[in-house]
Amino acid sequence: MANKTTLNLGSALDIVHVGDLKPRLTTALEKKPHVVLIADKIERADTAGVQLIYSFMQYAKEKDIAVTWQKPSDKLLETVSKLGMSEALGFV
Amino acid sequence: MEIDLSQFHAVFFEESFEGLDVMEQELLNLEEDTDLENVNTIFRAAHSIKGGSATFGFNQVAEFTHVMETLLDEMREGKREITREIIDLLLKSVDCLRGMLNKLQDGDDVNNDYVELVDYFNQLLSNESSDDKQNTPNQNSEEPLSVSNKDDDNSNGGYSIKFVPENYILQTGNEPVRMFKELEGLGTLTVKADLTKVPNFVELDPELCFVSWDMQLDSQESEADIRAVFEWVDDDCLLEVKQLNNSSSNESEKTSDNAKATVSEINSEASTQTKAQTEPLVADSKKLVPIKKEKEAVKSTNKSTSSASIRVGIDKVDTLIDLVGELVITQSMLGELGENFDVSKLEQLVAGLRELESNTRELQESVMRIRMLPIGFVFNRMPRMVRDLSAQLGKNIDLIIKGEDTELDKTVMEQIGDPLTHLVRNAIDHGIESNQQRADNNKQGVGKITLDAYHQGGNIIIEIEDNGGGINPDIIYAKAVEKGLIEEGVEIPEEQIIGLIMEPGFSTAEVVSDVSGRGVGLDVVKRNINNLGGSVDISSVVGRGTKFTIRLPLTLAILDGQLIRCANEIYVIPLASIVESIPLAGIKLTKIAGNMPVYKNGNEYIPIVDLRDEFDIKTEKQSTNEGLIAIVEGENRKIAIKIDELLGQQQVVIKSLESHYKCIQGVSGATILGDGRVSLILDIVGLSRRSADRATAVREKVA
Amino acid sequence: MTRILAVDDSASMRQMVTFTLKSAGFEVVDAEDGVKALAIAKNSKFDVVVTDVNMPNMDGITLCSELRKLPNFKFTPILMLTTESSADKKQAGRAAGATGWIVKPFNPEQLLATVKKVVG
Numbered sequence: 001m002a003n004k005t006t007l008n009l010g011s012a013l014d015i016v017h018v019g020d021l022k023p024r025l026t027t028a029l030e031k032k033p034h035v036v037l038i039a040d041k042i043e044r045a046d047t048a049g050v051q052l053i054y055s056f057m058q059y060a061k062e063k064d065i066a067v068t069w070q071k072p073s074d075k076l077l078e079t080v081s082k083l084g085m086s087e088a089l090g091f092v
Numbered sequence: 093m094e095i096d097l098s099q100f101h102a103v104f105f106e107e108s109f110e111g112l113d114v115m116e117q118e119l120l121n122l123e124e125d126t127d128l129e130n131v132n133t134i135f136r137a138a139h140s141i142k143g144g145s146a147t148f149g150f151n152q153v154a155e156f157t158h159v160m161e162t163l164l165d166e167m168r169e170g171k172r173e174i175t176r177e178i179i180d181l182l183l184k185s186v187d188c189l190r191g192m193l194n195k196l197q198d199g200d201d202v203n204n205d206y207v208e209l210v211d212y213f214n215q216l217l218s219n220e221s222s223d224d225k226q227n228t229p230n231q232n233s234e235e236p237l238s239v240s241n242k243d244d245d246n247s248n249g250g251y252s253i254k255f256v257p258e259n260y261i262l263q264t265g266n267e268p269v270r271m272f273k274e275l276e277g278l279g280t281l282t283v284k285a286d287l288t289k290v291p292n293f294v295e296l297d298p299e300l301c302f303v304s305w306d307m308q309l310d311s312q313e314s315e316a317d318i319r320a321v322f323e324w325v326d327d328d329c330l331l332e333v334k335q336l337n338n339s340s341s342n343e344s345e346k347t348s349d350n351a352k353a354t355v356s357e358i359n360s361e362a363s364t365q366t367k368a369q370t371e372p373l374v375a376d377s378k379k380l381v382p383i384k385k386e387k388e389a390v391k392s393t394n395k396s397t398s399s400a401s402i403r404v405g406i407d408k409v410d411t412l413i414d415l416v417g418e419l420v421i422t423q424s425m426l427g428e429l430g431e432n433f434d435v436s437k438l439e440q441l442v443a444g445l446r447e448l449e450s451n452t453r454e455l456q457e458s459v460m461r462i463r464m465l466p467i468g469f470v471f472n473r474m475p476r477m478v479r480d481l482s483a484q485l486g487k488n489i490d491l492i493i494k495g496e497d498t499e500l501d502k503t504v505m506e507q508i509g510d511p512l513t514h515l516v517r518n519a520i521d522h523g524i525e526s527n528q529q530r531a532d533n534n535k536q537g538v539g540k541i542t543l544d545a546y547h548q549g550g551n552i553i554i555e556i557e558d559n560g561g562g563i564n565p566d567i568i569y570a571k572a573v574e575k576g577l578i579e580e581g582v583e584i585p586e587e588q589i590i591g592l593i594m595e596p597g598f599s600t601a602e603v604v605s606d607v608s609g610r611g612v613g614l615d616v617v618k619r620n621i622n623n624l625g626g627s628v629d630i631s632s633v634v635g636r637g638t639k640f641t642i643r644l645p646l647t648l649a650i651l652d653g654q655l656i657r658c659a660n661e662i663y664v665i666p667l668a669s670i671v672e673s674i675p676l677a678g679i680k681l682t683k684i685a686g687n688m689p690v691y692k693n694g695n696e697y698i699p700i701v702d703l704r705d706e707f708d709i710k711t712e713k714q715s716t717n718e719g720l721i722a723i724v725e726g727e728n729r730k731i732a733i734k735i736d737e738l739l740g741q742q743q744v745v746i747k748s749l750e751s752h753y754k755c756i757q758g759v760s761g762a763t764i765l766g767d768g769r770v771s772l773i774l775d776i777v778g779l780s781r782r783s784a785d786r787a788t789a790v791r792e793k794v795a
Numbered sequence: 796m797t798r799i800l801a802v803d804d805s806a807s808m809r810q811m812v813t814f815t816l817k818s819a820g821f822e823v824v825d826a827e828d829g830v831k832a833l834a835i836a837k838n839s840k841f842d843v844v845v846t847d848v849n850m851p852n853m854d855g856i857t858l859c860s861e862l863r864k865l866p867n868f869k870f871t872p873i874l875m876l877t878t879e880s881s882a883d884k885k886q887a888g889r890a891a892g893a894t895g896w897i898v899k900p901f902n903p904e905q906l907l908a909t910v911k912k913v914v915g
Contacts, residue, residue, distance in 0.1 A: 014396035015870045016263050025293075047268050051290060052298045059293030082272045084283030084305060093817055095903040104807035139849045140805040143878065146809065154900070177890075264861075265872035265894030270912055327886075528830035730804035 005031045005089035006070070008038040009085065021049075025056045033065050045079040055090050057076035097148055105143045106401065108604045113472060116186050119179050120475045123226065126174045134182070135164040141189070153192055153788055156206045159213035166217075176743060181216075185209055251311060251318060251338030255507060256304040257329040261353040263299065266325050266533045268481040272307075274321045279311025308336075327625055338630035402502060404462050411458050419451045460647050463503070467554070468496030470509045473537070474516050475545060481520045488538040489524055493546035500552045506771040507624055508554070508644065511617040514641050515556045516541065518614065523560035523638055533635065535559075551626075552646055563632040565589040571598070589629050594618040622726065622777070624648070625666060651746055653763070653772065655739035656722065658703040659711040664763060664773040665724060665733070673738060688787045691732045693719060701783045702734045706758060726776030733774070746773060758782045797825035798839075799915050801825045802858065803876065812876075814844060815903040816910065829853025833861050836868060843914055844873040845897070845906075848884055856884070860891040860905040872913035876901075 008026045027054070028035050037053070060067045069090070079089060086092045118130045142157035160182065165276040166172035180405045181241050188209055221534045253275075257268065268610045275281050283305055290302045309318065315333050338352035429437055471493050482489040501507075524539035536632050537559075544555040563588050574579045592598060596615040621628050645651070645668075653664035681689050681700065700721060703709065721732040744763035749756060749772075760775035799821050803809040809825050816823045824839070826832035830852045836844075843864060848855040855875055862868040872894040877884050887895055899910045 015299055022296070041717050046262075047303065048298055051301065051303055052296065053289050054270055054287060055293040055296045064284055064303070072187050082269050082276075082283065084285040084307075085287070085303075085431075088285065089286055095811075095818060097903075098810065100807045100811045107806045135853070136804070136849050136851060139878075143847075143899045144805055144807050144877075147811065147902075245874055263870060264889065264892055265870055267915065274912065324889075327889060410800075445817075497890075 004026060004034045005038045006038055009042055011041045011046040013039070013042050013053070014044045014046040015048035018048045018052045022052060029056075029060060029063065029065060031061055033063060035060065035067045036070050037067065038070045040073055042073040042076040045076050045090050050080055050083055050085055050089065054085060057089065070082070101148060101197075102401065105193055107402075108141045108144065108193055111141050111653065112186050112190050112193075116476055117472055118352060119182050119186070120329070120479060122179055123479075126167070127502055131164065131174070135161065135168050138164055150193075150196055152202050152206065153196070155190065156185070156189060156210055158209050162741060163213055164532045178216075181209070181212065185213075190459045218306060232421040251315070252332075252334045252336055253307040253309060253318065254305070255307065255322070255330040256331075257301055259300040259302060261325060261328050262301050264325070264328065266328070268301070268303075268305065268683070269319050271325075272305075275307070275318070278317060278321075279309050280283045281310075282308045292361075305585065316403075343608055356451075358751055385578070394468065402463065402465075405616065408458070408462055412455070412462070415451065415455045415458055419448075419455060422447045422451050460501075460649065461499070463501050463647065463649070465502050465505055466497045466499050466501035467505065467552070468493075470505055470512055471496045471543055473509070473513065473684040477513065477516065478520060478541065481517065482524075484538075485520065485526075487518060487520065487524055487527060490540050492536055492540060492542045494543065498545040498547060498552060499646075499648070500644065503648050504552075504624055504644055504646070507620065508642070511555065511620045512556070512642075514614075514617050516543070519556060519558040519560065519638070523558035525561045529561070547628070547646070548643075551643050554644065555639060556642075559637040562636055562638055562659075563590050563630070563633050564595065587631065592630055593627065593630070623650070625668060627668070649746055650743050651743040651763075653773065654741050655765075656733075656735045657737040657739055658735050661703075661707075661709060661710045662739065662765065662769065662771045663703065663735075664771050665722060666773070666776065667741060669723050669724045669726055669776045670725040671730065673720050675720045675733070676718065679721075691723075696722055696730070698730045698732045699780070699783055699787065700732045700734055701779055704734075704780070706782065707777040724776045726780060729777070729780045732774070733779070744771075744773065796820070796823045798822045798824070798842040799910065800832060800836060800839075800844045801845075802827075802829065802844070802850070802855065804828050804850040808847065808876070810905070812906060814905055816845075818903075819907050819910075821822060827860070829855065829858035832858055836862055836865060837904060840867050843910060844868070844871060845876065845910065846873065847876045848888065856887050856891045856893075859888060859893045860885045863892040873900060874913065895896075 005006045007024060009021070013021075057067050067090075072091065077086075079090050080086050080091060115134050116133045118137075121127070122130050122134075138157050138161045142154055142161055145151070145153035145157065159713070163172065163178070163182075167174055169180070172178070182343065188206050189517050195202050219687060226690050241500055255268070255271075257266075261268075273281055275533055286304045286306060287302075289304065290296070296302075309787070312320070315335070322329065354795050356735070385510045407639060426441070426448065429441055429444060433441070450628060474493070475491055478489055478491040519541050524541070525535070530539070540559045542555070542557045544557070569578070569584075572589070572595075573580045575597070575598065577592060577595060592616040594617070598613065598614075598615065618628055620779065621642055621644070624644055625648070627642070629641045630638065631641070632638040651664070652667040654667050654670055656663050656665055677689060682692055682697075683689050684697065689702075690697040691700055692698075706713065719734060719736045720738070721734055722738070723732045744765075746761040747763060749759060751763075758775055758779040760778070761773045762770050763773060765771050799816050800827070801809060801816065802824055803812060804827050806827075807866065813823045813825050819886060822871075824835060824841070826835055829846075831854065832844075832846065836884045839849045844859075846858055848853040850858075853861075859873050859875070862871070862873060873892065875885075875888045875893050875896040876899055877888070877896045878899045894913060895909070897906060900910075
């Protein structure tokens with residue numbers, strides 16, 4: 001487990017929080033080759049939040065860093081599905 | 093969830109009447125000075141009434157205010173010149189609206205008077221804004237949806253939707269997830285995100301949206317319904333809605349769909365009708381609703397009798413809360429003191445009690461202040477009246493209003509409105525001379541009426557002053573002699589002579605004019621003011637003008653009283669009514685017809701009222717030399733009340749006798765004294781009438 | 796709980812809006828013009844703002860653009876209560892950052908339906 005970085009997304013993956021989340025994601029990339037996104041607490045999610053994660057995952061892929069989800073909440077899954085981005089975020 | 097809108101009606105009426113007052117006032121200001129802010133204020137008032145009346149189902153009011161608003165909007169935008177005719181029209185509309193709202197408030201039907209005004213507005217609007225109309229297609233193109241929808245209404249259930257939002261869309265609070273959810277409500281939705289435009293993570297501004305979407309919607313709804321989901325972002329996105337139907341079935345679909353459209357039209361009509369039933373003013377549904385209407389009328393009359401409300405400034409309430417806070421502190425301090433009291437703490441106790449007294453007094457004053465409103469509420473009616481009347485009489489009159497922030501009790505204010513209006517009318521009609529007369533007398537400047545109000549002690553003083561012809565005491569004297577009010581040759585001070593014009597049946601105007609009304613004269617004004625515990629004085633200089641000075645108590649809830657004792661009973665006499673008191677020992681009482689005891693003061697006979705007889709107080713007969721008489725005056729009639737002792741003077745809180753017991757002539761109310769005893773407050777006018785009746789009865793018996 | 800700031804200079808409309816939203820379980824704070832609303836907004840967070848357009852002291856459009864300057868209101872849905880006739884007001888509202896509008900006259904059900912759209 002030592003080569004993993006975990007990043008807890010907290011309760012809101014939305015436009016209010018994307019500004020703070022982006023530097024945290026950047027930091028996570030700098031450390032370990034495997035990033036785990038903890039998403040069990042997410043109660044709010046929106047386009048901006050999901051878009052940021054998508055962009056992050058694309059960027060990680062370029063750098064050969066694996067990104068995996070840990071317990072994505074129902075709310076997150078629902079939002080991503082409504083946005084037609086389930087595949088893009090690796091939920092399908 | 094069913095929400096009963098009628099609960100908001102009372103507030104709606106209240107604020108609408110206030111709005112109309114504001115409109116009237118600003119319209120009058122507009123005549124002096126066409127300030128754009130005035131027009132804005134008028135517009136806002138009309139707009140609010142329109143919004144409220146439409147929401148609460150008063151459709152005629154909404155219809156009327158709508159055309160007013162349109163005109164006001166043109167004025168506001170500078171597209172329409174502000175003329176006297178327009179101000180006249182708007183003032184008339186304010187009157188009309190006031191009438192409509194009054195009727196609606198009472199649960200009555202609105203008559204169709206307003207229709208004429210609406211027509212007039214429409215005429216005015218269509219005349220000049222015809223070149224405007226040519227501009228309007230731009231605005232109309234806002235709604236191309238409904239048009240295009242007609243053509244495409246032949247949906248067979250499939251749409252493809254392309255939605256490319258501008259990247260700032262999220263910052264307007266518009267969330268695509270919300271729109272997609274709504275679309276799901278219309279049918280089965282498949283969403284595919286186009287992510288090609290999402291920038292590299294490092295460059296991504298996470299608050300902008302770079303995703304766009306392609307969707308398929310299986311739905312029976314019309315294209316317009318689908319577009320409506322995106323209504324708020326119309327200008328902030330690229331939106332394509334295409335139908336996926338195959339053209340072969342197009343024809344048959346069309347017909348069936350037309351049928352459907354008719355059905356849905358009928359449905360929507362039906363639904364407006366059901367709505368109309370709860371809103372009895374929709375013209376179309378008149379036949380349907382008479383029963384309901386009656387019910388509503390009953391309901392609203394009930395309401396209007398029970399709940400008069402008052403709007404209180406927050407600062408006043410805050411003061412009260414502060415005071416109650418202080419009171420609680422004092423109370424707990426005293427409570428603690430009482431827990432383990434000993435004599436050494438006496439000084440603290442006295443201080444505490446003093447504190448309590450001051451808290452209580454301040455609290456009382458502040459509570460009274462809640463009922464206090466600025467007299468501006470009454471003064472503000474005047475400019476309109478002066479404007480209309482002076483125009484009618486062809487006089488140039490300026491109205492000057494001062495002291496409009498002076499506050500007085502709401503109840504007093506409600507009752508002073510009419511007398512004050514009468515006095516101002518009187519000043520316009522009889523006070524200010526005609527332009528011709530003024531010119532003949534070489535008087536400079538225009539006629540001027542000044543209204544002023546200020547506090548003096550526990551009273552409010554209201555002055556109505558004009559710079560007109562004044563009152564000639566000689567004419568009054570002659571008239572008074574002619575009417576038998578005074579004897580020829582008796583010398584009376586000038587101000588008393590002038591005061592005679594407020595006596596019943598006294599009218600000096602040569603012609604009874606339309607303006608001051610017939611029959612209702614200054615005597616009624618005086619009586620109304622007296623009934624409020626106030627008085628009115630007149631001073632006048634011939635050729636220079638007349639001034640009426642009204643003095644009123646600030647409140648009807650508290651009275652400055654003189655406590656008196658009669659046998660074992662304590663009564664309160666309103667201090668303001670007491671003229672003088674004289675020890676019985678030093679005067680001579682005489683008796684006139686019917687064995688009525690009177691006190692002769694100069695050439696005036698003042699009947700003596702003995703409370704023992706009036707109120708049937710059972711005691712031993714007092715000797716005639718003990719005690720004293722208090723001469724009191726009410727409605728210009730004096731009586732002398734026989735009493736045993738004058739006690740202290742104090743403010744008393746008036747409790748209604750009528751609501752707790754019943755109405756008794758000669759008693760205006762009751763109060764509770766410091767020791768807990770109930771004391772009756774004497775009503776001087778009632779008492780003098782009562783004694784006069786008794787005297788007549790006695791006289792008739794003798795005769 | 797979802798918090799809503801309701802702004803209208805008309806007491807009856809304000810009461811109607813507040814009462815309706817409270818009945819639906821929202822927490823509502825009301826204000827009678829833009830100035831007062833802005834003062835409240837500066838010290839508080841809301842999930843939705845519902846505001847009238849024509850108001851004295853500060854109108855709804857100005858309020859909207861002022862709110863957008865506050866960090867707490869950068870993305871908050873702001874709904875304008877507007878009359879059908881004022882198409883240009885809708886434009887102005889949008890330009891000022893309003894989310895959407897509710898067309899007057901509206902009934903309590905319409906108000907709730909619209910507000911529920913944006914509280915997600």
